[in-house]
Amino acid sequence: MPGGGTRTFLEPDHYEASLRQAQIDAVIVPQEKFRARLTWAELHHLQVLRCEETSPHVAYLQLAPGPAFVSLSAESKPLPVLRGTEMEPGDIIFHSRGERLHQSTPGPFVWNVIAIDPAQFEHYGRALAGVPFSLPPKGRTLQPSHRVTIGLRRLHSRICRLAETKPKTLSHSEVARAIEQALIQMLVTCLTTAGARTDGHAKRRHAEIMVRFEEVLAEHLSGPLQIPELCALVAVSELTLRLCCTEFLGTSPAEYVQLRRLKEVRRVLRDATSKTENIAEVAHRFGFAELGHFAETYQATFGETPSTTLQRIPGMRLASP
8 A cells, every 4th residue: 555654763673674674685784873764655566765874884785586676876975885886976776686785885875765566667668668668687877867867866855755744645546656657757768768887897796706705704693704714615815805895895804794793792682681691602602702892892883882782671772753
């Protein structure tokens, strides 16, 4: 049923859970105290999202294979780095189905997303274009005209504004259908008129390495795996992995692994059913041997001590709409 809403989050895990409802599986690693606001609008055959985050982060995203996802660049900088390439003003990215990619941001940013039913999109596309029409199978970064870019941004912004202020308006079937058709028409115009920017072979190869890196890391977060061992499992040299992490994440492999492990420690402490959970044991479980250094790093990353996280009531870090 059409509708919309908005919500603010103070915990990455809760934010990730809401993104999963939008069929985006995300692992978000904040580099400062976290705060995000998610606005969504559900229409008949598509979903509109605006993700606003106030601090730098790195993220590993897995898009569901069913919908077709489109990312829009924001009007303000800084722009996120997607797949190791900084988005340019005016970029419209049609993602490949089920794409797995990295996203990094140097500061506060806005990520605009549209998820659409592919069959409906192609049906409308054929009707609007008057010629055979299909989505690009491998994804594509388009650079449409300034007029088209501004029109698409404004329409996306108006939909999100309705979701924030008048969500009941979106629940009216005919209103939702009219908005949806206008948005699809803009997207079809992008695909049929805009020039494309493509990644080279090296960039695609590095993207494959980073996906494998994430797969290996997910299997070994609870052990003291060293970088040489990690590289061996990924089947790349240390130099190559360092280059890829710098390119895609803006950080070194060791720093990223540490952030991922800190995130897991925080998740365990936050969700602990007993306030007597042993912090030292949890830290050791995720590869932190020096507790003094662990506590300092934890506080610098999350703005609070591990014991403060442990004492917090589970779920209270989810802010109200």
